[in-house]
Amino acid sequence: MCGIVAYVGKRQAYPIIIKGLERLEYRGYDSAGIALLNGELSVYKKKGKVSELKAHLAEMNLDSTIGIGHTRWATHGEPNDLNAHPHYSSNQKLAMIHNGIIENYDVLKQELVSRGYAFESDTDTEVFIKFIEDIFTNNNCTLEEAVRLALNKVVGAYGIVIINKDEPDQLIAARKGSPLVVGVGDGEFFFASDATPIIEYTNDVVYLNDYEIASVRNGELSIRTIDDIPMTPYIQRLELELESIEKGGYEHFMLKEIFEQPRSIADCMRGRLASERGHLVLGGLRDYIGKANNIDRIIILGCGTSWHAGLVAEYILEEFCRIPVEVEYASEFRYRNPIIREGDLVIAISQSGETADTLAAIELAKSKGAIIFGICNVVGSSIARATHAGAYTHAGPEIGVASTKAFTAQITVLTLMAILIARQKGTITEALFRHLLVEMEAIPGKVEQALQANAQIQYIAETLKDSRNALYLGRGYNFPVALEGALKLKEISYIHAEGYPAAEMKHGPIALIDEEMPVIVIATKDSSYEKIVSNIQEVKARKGRVIAIVTEGDDHVAKMADYTIEVPSAHEALMPIISVIPLQLLSYHIAVLRGCNVDQPRNLAKSVTVE
Numbered sequence: 001m002c003g004i005v006a007y008v009g010k011r012q013a014y015p016i017i018i019k020g021l022e023r024l025e026y027r028g029y030d031s032a033g034i035a036l037l038n039g040e041l042s043v044y045k046k047k048g049k050v051s052e053l054k055a056h057l058a059e060m061n062l063d064s065t066i067g068i069g070h071t072r073w074a075t076h077g078e079p080n081d082l083n084a085h086p087h088y089s090s091n092q093k094l095a096m097i098h099n100g101i102i103e104n105y106d107v108l109k110q111e112l113v114s115r116g117y118a119f120e121s122d123t124d125t126e127v128f129i130k131f132i133e134d135i136f137t138n139n140n141c142t143l144e145e146a147v148r149l150a151l152n153k154v155v156g157a158y159g160i161v162i163i164n165k166d167e168p169d170q171l172i173a174a175r176k177g178s179p180l181v182v183g184v185g186d187g188e189f190f191f192a193s194d195a196t197p198i199i200e201y202t203n204d205v206v207y208l209n210d211y212e213i214a215s216v217r218n219g220e221l222s223i224r225t226i227d228d229i230p231m232t233p234y235i236q237r238l239e240l241e242l243e244s245i246e247k248g249g250y251e252h253f254m255l256k257e258i259f260e261q262p263r264s265i266a267d268c269m270r271g272r273l274a275s276e277r278g279h280l281v282l283g284g285l286r287d288y289i290g291k292a293n294n295i296d297r298i299i300i301l302g303c304g305t306s307w308h309a310g311l312v313a314e315y316i317l318e319e320f321c322r323i324p325v326e327v328e329y330a331s332e333f334r335y336r337n338p339i340i341r342e343g344d345l346v347i348a349i350s351q352s353g354e355t356a357d358t359l360a361a362i363e364l365a366k367s368k369g370a371i372i373f374g375i376c377n378v379v380g381s382s383i384a385r386a387t388h389a390g391a392y393t394h395a396g397p398e399i400g401v402a403s404t405k406a407f408t409a410q411i412t413v414l415t416l417m418a419i420l421i422a423r424q425k426g427t428i429t430e431a432l433f434r435h436l437l438v439e440m441e442a443i444p445g446k447v448e449q450a451l452q453a454n455a456q457i458q459y460i461a462e463t464l465k466d467s468r469n470a471l472y473l474g475r476g477y478n479f480p481v482a483l484e485g486a487l488k489l490k491e492i493s494y495i496h497a498e499g500y501p502a503a504e505m506k507h508g509p510i511a512l513i514d515e516e517m518p519v520i521v522i523a524t525k526d527s528s529y530e531k532i533v534s535n536i537q538e539v540k541a542r543k544g545r546v547i548a549i550v551t552e553g554d555d556h557v558a559k560m561a562d563y564t565i566e567v568p569s570a571h572e573a574l575m576p577i578i579s580v581i582p583l584q585l586l587s588y589h590i591a592v593l594r595g596c597n598v599d600q601p602r603n604l605a606k607s608v609t610v611e
Helices: 013-023 050-056 105-114 124-138 143-151 253-259 261-269 289-294 305-321 356-367 382-386 405-425 430-451 454-464 476-493 502-507 529-541 572-593
Strands: 003-008 031-038 040-047 066-072 094-099 158-164 171-176 181-184 189-192 204-207 212-217 220-225 298-302 325-329 345-350 371-376 389-392 469-474 496-501 518-522 545-551 563-567
Touching: 003 013, 003 094, 003 158, 003 171, 013 031, 013 050, 013 066, 013 189, 031 050, 031 094, 040 050, 040 094, 066 094, 066 158, 094 124, 105 124, 124 143, 124 158, 143 158, 143 171, 143 212, 171 189, 253 261, 253 572, 261 405, 261 430, 289 405, 298 305, 298 356, 305 325, 305 345, 305 405, 305 476, 305 572, 345 356, 345 405, 356 371, 356 382, 371 382, 371 405, 382 389, 405 430, 405 572, 430 563, 430 572, 454 563, 454 572, 469 476, 469 502, 469 529, 476 496, 476 518, 476 572, 496 502, 502 529, 518 529, 518 572, 529 545, 545 572, 563 572
Parallel strands: 298 325, 298 345, 345 371, 371 389, 469 496, 469 518, 518 545, 545 563
Antiparallel strands: 003 066, 003 189, 031 040, 031 066, 094 158, 158 171, 171 212, 181 189, 181 204, 212 220
16 A cells, blocks of 8 residues: 655656655555665655655755655554665665565564564564565575565565665566556666556556566566566556646646546446447457356445445346345455355456455455456556456546545446346346436536536535534435445545435434434435435434435425535436535535545555555
8 A cells, every 4th residue: 555666777766756756645645765876775764745755855965876765554563754664674785665564574573583683663564674685695696586585485465676785776576466567668667556657757567467576687677476487578558648647737636536527437438338329348248248147146346435336336237137236345255255156247346456355355256266357447457467357447547545536437337237238138128228328428418517516515515514423315326325425525524424325314323313413315316216305304303404415406305405416317327426426526625624635535545455
């Protein structure tokens, strides 16, 4: 969950690394540090944001053409200067940055202590680099060989880059369960946790696989496995524009990404759907769609917002495809003994494609003979490579930690998938199939219309910003949207919020309702409309404040609610893509009004690559 940047070449390393860390700060922002080599190997690190490190280094001579940098999300040891990366070896000839968790670090540490090693930090990373140092200094081997031997003994996940004082043009990197990409330039190389720090300099990249070690030396890149098998680097072309990772005039990435959703949803459908021709295709499903009639069960895996997208998909898949669906937290699924049958379809959802729990759950399901279909946003990510088939959401980079456009893109792909399977199985009519295609094509325009309520939502946010709790209610397709709305409020404004099926309010949560409790109700006109109206009346009878998301022109709910936010009408199965928009904006504006760091909420990181 940390950010890694490294460079070796002809340019000055520091400007490249510090700019890369700023772009990667969404991955972790407890502390930051760099190591530069110019005769001496110098490490500089600081608790806090990258800006604090940058200010600390403002007057220093940082001349160097090789260096490594890191922004941290703490796992072992509190955020402070000592625990920040990079970490030195004992002789200060090596320095390392690390993303991941070494599970057997304590055993290794005790062994090293018995050999006379001392430790300054509380991190597993300092243990890791000193373990490598111990092998390197006590064996007649190269540093690459010492790294390989060490990696065969550590247990856990890692993405590492090592710099060596005695080799001023060498960087060594390795990964297992934590992403690393190598940018290949003209006589220069870049290492990073993802492509965002690289695209300014090169579009040619190599995605390291698990158990691979990359070494750059004398301007040459070599890759070997930890079993010492040489690999041929596979260079891919990045399809990413620099403008897509800039704020583009918006105050925050989150707001930019909320407003990008008409385009990101359209991009998700581009080339896949053409209603006038009755055309719908998902290339990743091509080899499996013929087996749709034999699918007896679908299991959906995800964490956080991706889990909520899976809940929406459960409703849609069961409605249209008539296949039983189970939605599982990947973090729970992997630690129990789930019943998985050969031929079950497992859909794994992850924005980053690197979520550690989801990757582990995929491996468990694969071992039982399930068909694994991945839905992720990042090309070349681990989940994309671990699954049998899949579909990219094409939402573009999502920098804000609170997921917005990824959620609507995931639902879009899952809906297309459901419609395609339903048609293959014959569980929907041709007329309904074509109607759904028309409805899907209209979604980007309707999301654009929903965004026009931004100023009104900002006004409503002013009345809610001092609330300590909030309740979100929805029924049917909109129940997962209530969960997602509550999550957004919690993670960026730090207001306690819970999402519930509206009918369940009477089974406990109604006890919380009083004049201080805001209740956000998704009350669009669908098959549950009359029931949700009754739930609103129950809240108002207990003096709760009601903010209702309603279908445009609904005067009935407007007479009961304190505030209403109108959204365009759509087929109820597609409504979650639209009804979530006001909830995203509401959480954003409340967080801004409370002075919260919207893009980098406390204790959270974008890509959860550790357990």
